[in-house]
Every structure is written in C-alpha cells, then in structure tokens.
Amino acid sequence: MKIYHDVLERKKNELINQVNAHPFLVRCRSxxxxxxxxxxxxxxxxxxxxxxxxxxxxxxxxxxxNEDVLHLSENLFEELGLDESGDTPHHELYRAMLARFxxxxxxxTLTPGTFGLIDSMFQHCKDPNPASGLGALCLGAEAxxxxxxxxxxxxxxxxQVPDKEISFFLIHIECDxxxxxxxxxxxxxxxxxxxxxxxxxxxxxxALVDARLRFFDDILQQATVYA
Numbered sequence: 393m394k395i396y397h398d399v400l401e402r403k404k405n406e407l408i409n410q411v412n413a414h415p416f417l418v419r420c421r422s423x424x425x426x427x428x429x430x431x432x433x434x435x436x437x438x439x440x441x442x443x444x445x446x447x448x449x450x451x452x453x454x455x456x457x458n459e460d461v462l463h464l465s466e467n468l469f470e471e472l473g474l475d476e477s478g479d480t481p482h483h484e485l486y487r488a489m490l491a492r493f494x495x496x497x498x499x500x501t502l503t504p505g506t507f508g509l510i511d512s513m514f515q516h517c518k519d520p521n522p523a524s525g526l527g528a529l530c531l532g533a534e535a536x537x538x539x540x541x542x543x544x545x546x547x548x549x550x551x552q553v554p555d556k557e558i559s560f561f562l563i564h565i566e567c568d569x570x571x572x573x574x575x576x577x578x579x580x581x582x583x584x585x586x587x588x589x590x591x592x593x594x595x596x597x598x599a600l601v602d603a604r605l606r607f608f609d610d611i612l613q614q615a616t617v618y619a
Contacts, residue, residue: 396583396590400576403594404535407601411536412543416608420547430547431493432611435500438490440509440607442483442497450517451525460578485560492557505603505610512603516596523582527593530575532600537572538565 411417416433419425452461490497502510516528541561548558555562583590 396580397576399590400531400579400593403597404531404572407531407597408536408539410601411604412539414605414608416612417540417543420543420550423546423550425547425550427551429611430544430551431495432614433544434490434493435495435497436503436506436607436611438486438495438497439500439502439506440513441486443510443514444483447513447517447525447529450514451522451529454518454520454522454525455578456522456582460581463574463578482560482564485563489558489560503607503610503614505607509600509603509607512600516600521589521592523579523589523592524596526575526579526582527596528600530572530579531593531597532604534572534575535597536601536604541565 416425416429419429448464452464455461455464487497513528513533516532517525519525541564545555545558545561545565548561549555579593583593
C-alpha cells in the first residue's frame with residue numbers, strides 16, 4: 393500500500409508544481425495579476441465547475457464497489473448541501489460570488505481551453521475503467537485545489553478585495569484536501585488489485601493538468617485581447 397501511496401504523492405506534487413509555475417498563477421501570487429484576468433478566471437471556472445456533480449456522478453457509476461460509491465457520495469452531498477453540516481451548497485456560494493462581481497454565466501462564452509478542460513474531465517469520468525476518472529478527478533482536479541485557490545486568493549487580496557467576497561475559495565482551500573484523500577484511498581485499493589491501473593491513473597492526472605494549463609493560457613490571452 394505504501395508504495396502506491398508514495399507514487400501517487402510524488403505525481404501529485406509534480407502536477408502541483410506544473411500548475412503553480414503557470415504565468416497566470418505566478419502573477420496572482422506576485423500581485424501583478426489584473427482584475428480583468430481574475431474576473432475572466434471566475435467566469436470560465438464557473439463554466440467548468442458547474443458540471444462538477446456530473447463529473448462525480450459519471451465516475452461513481454463506474455466504481456466497482458458500493459463502498460467506494462458511498463465514500464464519494466459524501467463529496468457529492470457536500471457539493472449539493474445535503475450533508476449534515478447544513479451549509480450552503482457550494483454551487484450557490486459560487487453563484488453568489490459571481491453576482492457580487494457582476495458576472496452572469498449565461499453571458500460567458502467558453503474559451504477553447506475551458507471547453508477542452510470540460511471535455512477531458514467528462515471523457516475520463518465516463519470511461520468504463522474507473523481508474524481514468526479517479527486519476528482525473530483526484531490528481532487532475534481535487535489535489536490541485538488548495539494551491540490553485542491559494543494563488544487566486546492572493547490575487548484578489550492584491551486588489552484589496554475583502555475575504556468575505558471570496559469566501560468560496562477560502563472554504564475549498566480547507567475542504568478539498570479531504571476530498572482528494574478519499575479518492576486517493578480508492579485509487580490505492582484498485583492499484584493493489586491490479587498494478588497496471590496505476591499508470592492509467594497517473595496518465596489521466598497528467599492529461600487534466602495539461603488541459604488546465606491550456607485553460608490558464610486562454611485566461612491570459614483573452615484578457616490581453618480585451619485590455
């Protein structure tokens with residue numbers, strides 16, 4: 393078990409480093425990011441993340457064990473506000489944040505990078521082999537959230553935006569580590585039964601990070617076009 397855990401952790405850290413090195417997140421952490429770039433991120437991220445429950449449901453349909461479905465359903469319930477905490481559903485928190493910044497998703501146009509990110513996540517999560525969806529959702533998404541959102545928060549703070557206006561990001565910096573660990577444990581169990589699945593998981597995570605980097609490319613390019 394430890395060897396698979398270590399391999400996944402190394403890949404996770406490698407992918408985090410790749411994402412953190414993107415100029416968009418570097419600009420966020422340095423305080424050089426423009427408000428236009430941040431607002432374009434909010435809109436495009438909203439188009440991607442509004443499908444999160446669909447990604448999760450597609451993956452859950454392919455899991456071999458009911459126990460794994462139950463573990464992932466905890467993530468789903470939290471997103472929908474159906475868990476015992478009684479907190480506001482995450483999609484409503486995001487919609488409220490968009491409204492505060494005057495962003496309507498209905499008026500947003502998918503960039504090629506955003507379309508590619510959505511399509512890649514769907515294709516991996518719909519794969520009958522759950523190793524693809526697990527790798528994509530864990531290594532290519534959930535495991536990246538704390539670092540990506542920490543950079544985004546730094547960018548907004550550089551523009552003196554109060555934390556209460558971006559509480560969605562602050563909440564996810566804290567909670568998505570647990571989400572990633574839940575999925576990672578399922579990945580380890582699958583790898584123990586069939587070591588060949590490990591490479592599929594790693595490849596899926598890399599594919600999603602490559603798509604995420606193209607997503608960030610478009611944020612910078614679109615902001616430049618409309619500057």
